[in-house]
Amino acid sequence: MKNNRIDELAIASIRSLCIDEINKPKSGHPGMALGAAPAMYTLYKYHLVSDPKHPTWINRDRFILSSGHASGLLYVMLHVCGYQVSMNDIKAFRTINSLTTGHPEFGHTPGVDNTSGPLGQGLSQAVGVAMAEAHIAATYPVGKSLMNHYTYCMLGDGDLEEGISQEAISLAGLQKLNKLICLYDSNGITLDGKLSLSFNDNTKARFLASHWNVLNVKDGNDVNEINQAISKAKLSKDKPTLIIVNTIIGYGSKNQGTNKVHGAPLGVEDGAYAKKSYHYNFPEFTVPKEVYKTLRDSFIARGEKAYKKYQSVLTQYKQKHPKDYQIFNDAFNLNVKKYIKDNVVYDPKLNEASRKTSGNLVNKFASEIPFMLGGAADVAGSVMTKIATDSEFSPKNRKGRNISFGIREFEMAGVQNGMLLHGGLRPYVGCFLVFADYMKNAIRMSALSKLPAIYLFSHDSIYLGEDGPTHQPVEQVAMLRSIPNLHVYRPADARETYGAWKLALTSKTTPSAIILSRQNLPLLKGSSDIKVSQGAYIIAKEKSKKFVTVIATGSEVNLAIQAKELLNNKIDVRVVSMPSMERFNALDEKTQLAILGAPYEKRIALEALTTFGWHRYAKHVIGVDQYGLSGKGDEVAKVFGITIDHLVEVIKKVGK
Secondary structure: OOOOHHHHHHHHHHHHHHHHHHHOOOOOOHHHHHHOHHHHHHHHHHOOOOOOOOOOOOOOOEEEEOOHHHHHHHHHHHHHOOOOOOHHHHHOOOOOOOOOOOOOOOOOOOOOOOOOOOOOHHHHHHHHHHHHHHHHHHHOOOHHHHOOOOEEEEEEHHHHHOHHHHHHHHHHHHOOOOOEEEEEEEOOEEOOEEHHHOOOOOHHHHHHHOOOEEEEEOOOOOHHHHHHHHHHHOOOOOOOEEEEEEOOOOOOOOOOOOHHHOOOOOHHHHHHHHHHHOOOOOOOOOOOHHHHHHHHHHHHHHHHHHHHHHHHHHHHHHHHOHHHHHHHHHHHOOOOHHHOOOOOOOOOOOEEEHHHHHHHHHHHHHHHOOOEEEEEOOOHHHHOOOOOOOOEOEOOEOOOOEEEOOOOHHHHHHHHHHHHHHOOOEEEEEEEHHHHHHHHHHHHHHHHOOOOOEEEEEOOOHHHOOOOOOOOOOOHHHHHHOOOOOEEEOOOOHHHHHHHHHHHHHOOOOOEEEEOOOOEEEOOOOOOOHHHHHOOEEEEOOOOOOOEEEEEOOOHHHHHHHHHHHHOOOOOEEEEEOOOHHHHHOOOHHHHHHHHOOOHHHEEEEOOOOOOOHHHOOOEEEOOOOOOOOOOHHHHHHHOOOOHHHHHHHHHHHOO
16 A cells, blocks of 8 residues: 555544544444545545535536445545535434435435435446436537536445346446446445355456456555546546455454444444554544645645636537527426427327327427437337437437337336436336336435436236236336325326326426326316326216215226216216326315315225225225236226226215
């Protein structure tokens, strides 16, 4: 190890502050924080370009922490690098309402570029960030003057064990994301013990097989060696790079190199022992002035210079390319509404699957919104996600707005999150609804991070038919509805599909899941694209004061209307379409009751999915509380009582 004195002091200071930070609440993960400190310090001091005074500057290098349990190290690094993370914030680590939360949260702490914790997802997000940088740079005239940065990702052994990591590695290699650089903290330990208990992959061979560069840093404490590796990685022209940094978990602790230091504070005694091994003799929560100065003279000075230069670039660009500059600015501010033209004309005789309607809308909106792009997990033809007039995003064509994610549903969702974390794009992704389970944790991450992701889920119910129960989703919509800050839409026809799409596109802090049918849906008299925004509305009104309310979604709304017509006022019925429970729940109680109309005992809910959650609105619920069957969709529905005749019988009983 040939580090100079100031680098040694800075690393010792960072490690010691991590020990104090984690000891104070008696909670946290010191292991990776202590082991990876030299790598983090080297990255920030010598390479990362960002400005702590402008932490959301759009052309900064992005740092994606995949191993979110190393948050303590990130917060300490942000503090010594001049971000608005004070020493008091460090002292408040893992306490309520602090900036220094247990795992990093995007939008909450200055300098945090992603929410992380569930292992593997940070790597997935980093791929999306790198794809966004490449696409934006290629899209605008002299685009590399507007968008030209690196994406750095720090990950650990646990990240590489998660299945999503292979999806991410494979896609990044395919796309030749040469400006993606990953620092792998290789310490050979997991929470339960030695890594060899659960993992003996040849990591180098694994990445090489997926068309990555792989560099090796033998000594994770050697700043010079780490610095040289990052410098070499930045020269790559056609491959992403993995830098394997061999470290010792919990470096300096009596228990270094063991799982005992993974997720438990060192405590006062062992903390003092570790600090002594660093030759660090300062009081708790102390950083020497020369440490602040070395990062002020390197990281901060480099960032301020780059930021100032970029403002000049923007000014010149605005003068030379005013229209493109405006689009660029709108894209990063998610100013989507101004681009949408309300020029949709509906044929009263329209009878088409909502997936087809959605496909038409994809092309309509893509023609209007130049920064919109998306794709599907190998089902673009079925979910109808392709922009017909555009090309494929690829290493040879970064302008392409159609993305082939392959059979990588989880990664697809992670990439969309990464694109939204980066900014400047309005992405969407799609697959069959039953596979939402594969994506669930990334969808949850969208909601938690307040990223307005758009998820298109087709083949929405038992009406899928012959593919049988393995492909017939019954419980997935209930799962999606259970996620806080996710709006789930199951539109009943083309108008409602349009309304759902508009709401999804114009959302800025809430992700959307649009549930689409394979079966045809007629255009319904009384349906409304505008009223989708209130979550539920009266689509077929009753004639008398005594009536039964039937609440339905999707294809079942038409079924409810037909049942009402069949009864011919023998029992009066109000039909309520409820495309979005979440939006309806946000209404005040008086408005909710006005829409539902009938007393709770006189309400029926109908959906060709599980009944879970529907008893909140109706005493009587018709649904499918078991797995489906293989057969024609209408015949399967008949077996489960999703029919006009059965609904009529239930209405008669309830209406007595």
